[in-house]
Amino acid sequence: MADSRFDPNFTQHVINATGPKATPRMRSVMGSLIKHLHDFARENELTVEEWMAGVNMINWAGKMSDEKRNEGQLLCDVIGLESLVDEITFKLAAETNDHATASAILGPFWRHDAPILPNESTIVHGVDDGEMTYMHGIVQDLQTREPVVGAWVDVWQASTNGLYEQQDKDQVEHNLRGKFKTDDKGHYAFYCLRPTPYPVPNDGDYISVAECNVQARTDVFKGPAGKLLEYLDRHPYRPAHIHLIVTREGYKPVTMQIFDSQDKYLENDSVFAVKDSLIVDFKPLEGNPKATLELEYDIVVAKVDEGTGKTG
Amino acid sequence: MADSRFDPNFTQHVINATGPKATPRMRSVMGSLIKHLHDFARENELTVEEWMAGVNMINWAGKMSDEKRNEGQLLCDVIGLESLVDEITFKLAAETNDHATASAILGPFWRHDAPILPNESTIVHGVDDGEMTYMHGIVQDLQTREPVVGAWVDVWQASTNGLYEQQDKDQVEHNLRGKFKTDDKGHYAFYCLRPTPYPVPNDGDYISVAECNVQARTDVFKGPAGKLLEYLDRHPYRPAHIHLIVTREGYKPVTMQIFDSQDKYLENDSVFAVKDSLIVDFKPLEGNPKATLELEYDIVVAKVDEGTGKTG
Structure with missing residues (x-):
């Protein structure tokens, strides 16, 4: 566990809730995701406000996505996740002739x-x-x-x-x-x-607080990926x-x-x-x-x- | 790094992209999130298909969320994240009189x-x-x-x-x-x-493939949190x-x-x-x-x- 101030058994308790009919891959991937996200929360002593800001970003990404724009994917892209999955996939493909x-x-x-x-x-x-x-x-x-x-x-x-x-x-x-x-x-x-x-899409129509479930924020003029780039003080190109x-x-x-x-x-x-x-x-x-x-x-x-x- | 088969410098390269005007908290929280998500991808050798399934779940959660239902929050809840953030918050509040x-x-x-x-x-x-x-x-x-x-x-x-x-x-x-x-x-x-x-919301209207950006899947009759519970072979109560x-x-x-x-x-x-x-x-x-x-x-x-x- 990342921080002994917190219940050392909680994460395993959540992982153990997975039932017998889950596939082995689902069990191992989700178990690993739960462990990493819990460690992330403990290591940073994540506040309710910060966690809720993340939830709002997820919901906002879904609301902005359509056939021509995938904000969920773009959120992953700006934190390097798609490129990393590409690297993993290239290695596996090279090794397996897939x-x-x-x-x-x-x-x-x-x-x-x-x-x-x-x-x-x-x-x-x-x-x-x-x-x-x-x-x-x-x-x-x-x-x-x-x-x-x-x-x-x-x-x-x-x-x-x-x-x-x-x-x-x-x-x-x-x-x-x-x-x-x-x-x-x-x-x-x-x-x-x-x-x-060219920039990745970093504009965004104004979305009302009610529409995007962003609580207590009214300065929402970008998509969530564009907003994340702004928070990280990065360009979108x-x-x-x-x-x-x-x-x-x-x-x-x-x-x-x-x-x-x-x-x-x-x-x-x-x-x-x-x-x-x-x-x-x-x-x-x-x-x-x-x-x-x-x-x-x-x-x-x-x-x-x-x-x-x-x-x- | 979690697995030396993959580029050992990639994650730090992504973290280092954060600009000088990002707040210290944003820098440390997002740096930690990037590290954990990258380790998660490497440890599981996440495939493009699996990563895209996660992206679709995020977009789907956003599309189903409104004033009365927050599927982004519910996705966090079923993996224990809200309860963990609550525990952290209680501890901090007890320590700081906040x-x-x-x-x-x-x-x-x-x-x-x-x-x-x-x-x-x-x-x-x-x-x-x-x-x-x-x-x-x-x-x-x-x-x-x-x-x-x-x-x-x-x-x-x-x-x-x-x-x-x-x-x-x-x-x-x-x-x-x-x-x-x-x-x-x-x-x-x-x-x-x-x-x-009572069950957490685990129903869901049918959402067309185009509407929810779920590619190559047509069996979408639940919200994403309900679907995740099903994948994990867990009850919603x-x-x-x-x-x-x-x-x-x-x-x-x-x-x-x-x-x-x-x-x-x-x-x-x-x-x-x-x-x-x-x-x-x-x-x-x-x-x-x-x-x-x-x-x-x-x-x-x-x-x-x-x-x-x-x-x-």
């Missing part, structure tokens, strides 16, 4: 029905204020370093206003996403935007990134976000997703009327049963 | 405007299926054991249908609550119901109890729930609030046309600066 697990970390903006596009085409439509980038590279086999022919490179990114197409009624359907197939040299190529940093998933039958899928090395939020991503191996350089490109920047990015994939499929 | 803190644990059904009633009157109106109880006793000074004259005994309880009056449109305003003042012998007396056990708060200028307020010794849920209260010192005996009463049971209950109060004001 394709289904690896593809679970696609994030909220991936779509299963992205358009299949020919190499050398663009995913950018109706965006005038972006830096056009020619992105291309080779998909290679981890062991043989031979090109992998017929691999799918599925790409998606936010527009310059910080919104993915499904969040933004002003973007055309499937804007800034596409699936490209590597050619007989293992090569893929497309035009996209140099990504731009994510560094610029492009999402990729690379798949090929017989290979482990590779899911990643790649980050612009020049981005000022690389060191303090509001959701803690940056890894050194995923930082890339956008270079000036001359003589191509369709783009002013070039990003050459090779992707290494591992056959099932050949270790991890991560690049870098 | 009246405001002590009165914070009144629970969601206390009302500040309960009617002032004469001794020997009843708080029961329009309830036909209850066991009428004559409750009376002395309020005593902890040090002198002298009666305390002019103390307020504020009482409230649920009706036989398990609902407090503000939850139940069929009960008259202020049913089953009242404030009684001790007489010149320190004596209080009133008629109330023998309390009956609270043992029968009467709420009391006793106040007198110059004395520490005493806030408590007292429990019927014959209740079958004493050992497994769904919200873990029972303490041995608060278990009482209802005895048969003869010759009183107004009641069939008697509960004699003396309450000890401590002067400010004279130790704790708890009975028992």
Whole structure:
């Protein structure tokens, strides 16, 4: 127990209430959660007011969430929990060859029905204020370093206003996403935007005290995740990134976000997703009327049963 | 760090993101919460699916909460967190003579405007299926054991249908609550119901998948707290109890729930609030046309600066 001033048997008493028909996983996960939350309360001598502030934040998150905004998830993101679960999932997937697990970390903006596009085409439509980038590279086999022919490179990114197409009624359907197939040299190529940093949703309509069960507080103008960032004196920005998933039958899928090395939020991503191996350089490109920047990015994939499929 | 398979610096990196303008309390409480939640995720190798199930439960709780139902609070209650915070608060209040803190644990059904009633009157109106109880006793000074004259005994309880009056449109305003003042012998007396056990809210309207952000689940017919109890193979019942708060200028307020010794849920209260010192005996009463049971209950109060004001 964290603090002997308090009843040393209480937490075990709560854990022991779990009945015989609970699944073993439910029993162990919830037992661990109860232990950690009780230790947290004791270590901080949490007050009723503080606990109730947490309850209000949970209820408020639920009330603000809908198909296009998930404040419960965002609360987890700003305390690094989604990135940590991603790390755990990557490790488990690498160890167990579990394709289904690896593809679970696609994030909220991936779509299963992205358009299949020919190499050398663009995913950018109706965006005038972006830096056009020619992105291309080779998909290679981890062991043989031979090109992998017929691999799918599925790409998606936010527009310059910080919104993915499904969040933004002003973007055309499937804007800034596409699936490209590597050619007989293992090569893929497309035009996209140099990504731009954007804030996680940190606004919020005013919610009345009654609506959001926030007792004794009337200064509620943000969503709970935005408010938490404010309490923690943190900015809401994510560094610029492009999402990729690379798949090929017989290979482990590779899911990643790649980050612009020049981005000022690389060191303090509001959701803690940056890894050194995923930082890339956008270079000036001359003589191509369709783009002013070039990003050459090779992707290494591992056959099932050949270790991890991560690049870098 | 809980498991060296994972990045040993990640959690501190997240904690270090807190900015210089965060309050010291916010910094330490949130730092501790981040550490515990990260350790929880690592120790259990939490999957994306499990984490997302937790997120959905949080959002679902918010959507179901309103003025009469607080599912975020109820989720905490069924894992013992409210009772633990109560214990912490009682200890702090006893140590610091903090009246405001002590009165914070009144629970969601206390009302500040309960009617002032004469001794020997009843708080029961329009309830036909209850066991009428004559409750009376002395309020005593902890040090002198002298009666305390002019103390307020504020009482409230649920009706036989398990609902407090503000939850139940069929009960008259202020049913089953009242404030009684001790007489010149320190004596209080009133008629109330023998309390009956009731379930915490464990029903719930059907919420569509889109409405509650529950992905890939369609079996959602309960609130999240009810669902959690089901997952944990636990019943939703609270043992029968009467709420009391006793106040007198110059004395520490005493806030408590007292429990019927014959209740079958004493050992497994769904919200873990029972303490041995608060278990009482209802005895048969003869010759009183107004009641069939008697509960004699003396309450000890401590002067400010004279130790704790708890009975028992």
